[in-house]
Amino acid sequence: MRADRLRRRRAFRLSxxxxxxxxxxxxxxMVGERFISPVMLWRPEFAGEAxxxxxxxxxxxxxxxxxxxxxxxxxxxxxxxxxNPLATPFTLGVASGASLxxxxxxxxxxxxxxxGVSGLSLAxxxxxxxxxxxxxxxxxxxxxxxxxxxxLAGVAISFFFSSLIxxxxxxxxxxxxxxxxxxxxxxxxxVGWRPVFNLLIFVAVGAAVLSALTHExxxxxxxxxxxxxxxxxVRRVKRRVFFAASLMVGGxxxxxxxxxxxxxxxxHICRLLIGSDHRWLAPATVLFGGLFLVxxxxxxxxxxxxxxxxxxxxxxxxxxxxxxxxxLQDRGFTR
Amino acid sequence: MKPLxxxxxxxxxxxxxxxxxxxxxxxxxxxxxxxxGQNGAGKSTLIKCLAGICADWRGxxxxxxxxxxxxxxxxxxxLLSYVPQADARVLPFTVEEFVTMGRYPYxxxxxxxxxxxxxxxxxxxxxxEVEQFRARWLGxxxxxxxQKVFIAAAVAQGARIVLLDEPTTFLDYRHQxxxxxxxxxxxxxxxxxxxxxxxxxxxxxxxxxRIVGLKNGRLAFSGTAADALDxxxxxxLFEVDFSFVEGPEGIGRLALAAAGRAAP
Numbered sequence: 247m248r249a250d251r252l253r254r255r256r257a258f259r260l261s262x263x264x265x266x267x268x269x270x271x272x273x274x275x276m277v278g279e280r281f282i283s284p285v286m287l288w289r290p291e292f293a294g295e296a297x298x299x300x301x302x303x304x305x306x307x308x309x310x311x312x313x314x315x316x317x318x319x320x321x322x323x324x325x326x327x328x329x330n331p332l333a334t335p336f337t338l339g340v341a342s343g344a345s346l347x348x349x350x351x352x353x354x355x356x357x358x359x360x361x362g363v364s365g366l367s368l369a370x371x372x373x374x375x376x377x378x379x380x381x382x383x384x385x386x387x388x389x390x391x392x393x394x395x396x397x398l399a400g401v402a403i404s405f406f407f408s409s410l411i412x413x414x415x416x417x418x419x420x421x422x423x424x425x426x427x428x429x430x431x432x433x434x435x436x437v438g439w440r441p442v443f444n445l446l447i448f449v450a451v452g453a454a455v456l457s458a459l460t461h462e463x464x465x466x467x468x469x470x471x472x473x474x475x476x477x478x479x480v481r482r483v484k485r486r487v488f489f490a491a492s493l494m495v496g497g498x499x500x501x502x503x504x505x506x507x508x509x510x511x512x513x514h515i516c517r518l519l520i521g522s523d524h525r526w527l528a529p530a531t532v533l534f535g536g537l538f539l540v541x542x543x544x545x546x547x548x549x550x551x552x553x554x555x556x557x558x559x560x561x562x563x564x565x566x567x568x569x570x571x572x573x574l575q576d577r578g579f580t581r
Numbered sequence: 582m583k584p585l586x587x588x589x590x591x592x593x594x595x596x597x598x599x600x601x602x603x604x605x606x607x608x609x610x611x612x613x614x615x616x617x618g619q620n621g622a623g624k625s626t627l628i629k630c631l632a633g634i635c636a637d638w639r640g641x642x643x644x645x646x647x648x649x650x651x652x653x654x655x656x657x658x659x660l661l662s663y664v665p666q667a668d669a670r671v672l673p674f675t676v677e678e679f680v681t682m683g684r685y686p687y688x689x690x691x692x693x694x695x696x697x698x699x700x701x702x703x704x705x706x707x708x709x710e711v712e713q714f715r716a717r718w719l720g721x722x723x724x725x726x727x728q729k730v731f732i733a734a735a736v737a738q739g740a741r742i743v744l745l746d747e748p749t750t751f752l753d754y755r756h757q758x759x760x761x762x763x764x765x766x767x768x769x770x771x772x773x774x775x776x777x778x779x780x781x782x783x784x785x786x787x788x789x790x791r792i793v794g795l796k797n798g799r800l801a802f803s804g805t806a807a808d809a810l811d812x813x814x815x816x817x818l819f820e821v822d823f824s825f826v827e828g829p830e831g832i833g834r835l836a837l838a839a840a841g842r843a844a845p
Contacts, residue, residue, distance in 0.1 A: 251716075252675065252716065329671075457691075458690035458691065459690070460690075461682075461685055461688055461690070464674075464678075464682055465682055465685060467672070467673065467674075468670070468672055468674075468679070468682070469665070469670050470634075471629070471632070471634045471663070471665055472663070472665060474632065474633050474634050474654065475632040475633065475634060475658065475661070475662060475663030475665075475744075476658050476662075476682065476683065476685045476686065476738065477654050477655040477656075477657060477658020477659065477685050477686035478654060478655075478658075478685065479653070479654040479655070480654075517673070521673070521674075522673035522674060523674070523678060525693070
């Protein structure tokens with residue numbers, strides 16, 4: 247039966263992606279300014295390298311994986327909900343909202359944390375969620391729903407918030423301005439595990455919420471009217487997706503800065519590989535998004551010998567042409 | 582006998598326009614009712630209110646004696662299924678995947694389809710005669726095949742009431758006939774209550790137990806197919822004169838819209 251063949255093909259591709267991710271996750275910490283082989287980790291004469299490996303490189307790789315997975319999964323849920331392959335945390339302005347939240351926190355915030363989660367990431371989450379609601383609210387104000395209006399509103403809000411961030415930066419004192427500048431370049435620099443665990447909370451909660459909605463996301467792809475008539479409580483699904491995606495984008499933006507294109511590319515490539523059934527597509531997107539950012543980060547750490555290139559530059563260099571290719575394809579959701 | 586669907590004083594206003602105006606209507610279990618009327622009469626909106634797609638209506642709707650608003654969306658999905666108007670929406674699924682998605686009201690998160698769900702899907706694929714292209718992508722089907730798949734998904738949903746919005750529009754004669762025959766057998770053999778919007782009056786008359794006519798959002802007619810084929814009734818509904826011809830044996834009377842607007 248052909249349907250069984252389709253299932254087997256998907257299972258094979260997902261397993262291959264899983265295996266590939268494992269291999270890359272094992273190899274990635276070894277790569278960098280200097281290659282660190284696993285043998286070196288157990289020899290006392292390479293104690294410095296072992297320290298770099300465990301305290302800098304492994305947390306960095308895990309952080310990259312979590313960030314990539316979170317951005318990709320948010321992109322996937324936005325694309326399904328709005329039935330548009332161009333709907334991503336960036337085109338909808340959600341990432342800019344998170345950035346503005348972070349910028350305002352750096353400028354005016356006090357160092358607070360809630361249940362071990364830093365105030366910075368909470369500010370980013372609030373910024374992301376508020377922007378999502380704002381963009382969606384603007385779209386619905388005109389009556390009905392148009393994904394073209396949604397994307398235009400998202401892009402407009404994104405530009406507006408970027409200007410506000412620049413303005414905030416302009417009136418910053420030098421010390422804030424420097425911290426802000428470094429963060430805006432998008433970086434996976436991390437020392438120790440604390441930021442990794444912090445981001446893990448955001449991504450794990452968001453992913454758990456979204457993974458319970460795979461049936462609903464499938465039906466949302468068929469249109470809100472059909473989804474409703476099949477028994478989907480569309481409003482509740484939207485609330486959950488807004489919450490989960492904002493949580494993940496907020497977390498990633500707070501810890502790693504704005505890293506573009508992952509949220510658009512990963513779901514789209516996985517859709518071509520696996521199809522549009524979110525029960526397969528969601529895990530594939532998590533793996534591919536994480537894998538993609540880990541690879542981009544490995545490239546950014548090795549391409550220049552003198553310094554580390556911000557990873558956002560690599561994703562944008564790959565993502566820009568991909569975005570144009572996608573625009574010209576017009577087959578975003580055909581398969 | 583208590584009706585399966587009872588609609589009382591259903592009104593809906595969108596952007597200051599009254600789309601439905603105090604419509605009252607009831608459907609008995611196993612009935613096949615067709616809604617006819619001019620464009621903008623509120624036909625599609627009426628079934629969208631029942632399907633839960635339009636939410637801001639006023640009035641009362643009861644399904645089997647239970648107020649519609651008191652039912653969760655998932656519970657509604659078990660009672661009412663809906664087939665939308667044919668449109669250009671892109672559906673990136675195979676036929677089997679799409680029909681299986683009709684089982685949503687019975688699924689819980691993280692679960693996959695049960696043997697009962699699988700059996701319901703197989704029954705629906707068989708009944709609608711779409712088994713042979715179960716592995717094809719929806720985008721590769723013709724309009725008629727696609728419409729059958731939509732009906733298959735609605736059948737798989739296992740609801741007692743099927744709502745259809747112009748199920749035969751844009752289809753060639755053969756596919757129109759196949760869809761109408763399919764809905765007829767769904768109604769007769771499975772006892773499914775059918776409420777369908779039709780543009781083609783003769784299709785509605787030929788297959789339904791009862792015709793409901795809407796005009797400017799109001800109920801303008803409700804009666805048997807024979808009662809509907811009355812010059813005065815049709816002139817009032819469509820604002821055009823009709824003439825009638827006797828069809829061959831088994832077809833009955835056919836209505837033909839005359840050219841020109843009716844005299845006021």
